[in-house]
Amino acid sequence: MSARILVIEDNADLAQGIAYNLKLEGYDVRITPDGRAGLDEAVRWKPDLILLDLMLPGLDGFEVLRALRGDGSRIPVIILSARAEEADKVRGFKLDADQYVTKPFGVLELLERVAALLRRTGHTATPREETLTFGDVRIDLACRTVAKAGQEITLPPKAYELLLALVRRHGAVISRHDLLREVWGYGASVVSRTVDTHVAELRRKLEDDPTTPRHILTVWKIGYRLHS
Amino acid sequence: MSARILVIEDNADLAQGIAYNLKLEGYDVRITPDGRAGLDEAVRWKPDLILLDLMLPGLDGFEVLRALRGDGSRIPVIILSARAEEADKVRGFKLDADQYVTKPFGVLELLERVAALLRRTGHTATPREETLTFGDVRIDLACRTVAKAGQEITLPPKAYELLLALVRRHGAVISRHDLLREVWGYGASVVSRTVDTHVAELRRKLEDDPTTPRHILTVWKIGYRLHS
């Protein structure tokens, strides 16, 4: 049985996007657009994890969380907030939130945290692989480390997330647009060479011969593709 | 239930052509020829996706989009524009368009983008086939790769799309005119050797003996036909 995740978020598009990605991971997902309904659903449906926006119509996120904890519920909660302010963060943790993620965030990062939190709380629903490999490259998800031919390689955060995005859809073509959205969390497409720059970095560090890549391939006019 | 698509486009021929192809894909399609009516329809019918021309009588495309977003609507929008100017593009994305396609465009490309966008927003209406084959050639749609006898072959964008167009109507004769329209988005009365050139490329790469093609056949004075 797959883990149940409740998304309490009023921005429908964002909620849909998150839900889509969570479903792809095999989770059972429900969405509620406001605090009151979210609280009801949390009590009735008993999800294994809650993603909670702070800015909500009706009851705001803090109140939802307080009400939940007041009932003695120990459901793990990840707060999604537009505000990075320390005060909010502290307030969130005081109310026993488990994670605090500030927008804009990469979907991959969120998925990673969800998986980690579920693992920790024992709902290891989809026993995900702890390591991924292609060619002579091995990625250790838990340690967040990458090794090529046994040799550990340091990748900056963005490069690492980009690599994850490529590996997750291993084999399929992914457009720059999608990569920007998944890794950077940009709304719409931005014209920039950012993706290319980071791809170049990955090639430099992971390919035997960066000038003739054998794994991180360019698909003309479309994007990139990872090939084992 | 099939996804609903609203086409706001004043060029009746173009709109009909697009609608025809979308319906073939199984979508529920409506057309409105001007901005005001389009906006009304968008609000009342609540489509899952909107194809929006910029040059419209009455309200222009930008205004329609602004009005939509102003209402808080998050319906995905693909802008169809005759102008490729960067300024328009930026303006479109500023108003939160999801895609920006410049005319002339191939219908296949448009279908591809529509499917991708619907998939992303969760309206994964038609779980499309993953691979297509004829003879010893296999086309992997997700990877956008073509393999002959297990050997991977690289095809440039136009050649790939041309191949898709032929495979889609596998067995039937397709005129150069239709191919130009579907793949290139050219209107009627365009004469050019472009199709022939790309067919030659496909034969060179996919036929055992390119001089006596067994799959990509010429139909005299008509066009081409794909035979398994």
Added chain:
DNA sequence: GCAGTTCCGACACAACTTCGTCACCTCTCC
């Protein structure tokens, strides 16, 4: 502040597309 990282624009280059030419082939008509 300093080192590391991220982002962006400029430029050169490479891949791709298109077009023109010529030879050859298919069909038609006599």
Added chain:
DNA sequence: GGAGAGGTGACGAAGTTGTGTCGGAACTGC
């Protein structure tokens, strides 16, 4: 069945477009 007309295949040159790369600016965490 041969000659002519017009369609098609092959090839290469020119033009167009997208990508790789590099260096610097802005930013962040220490």
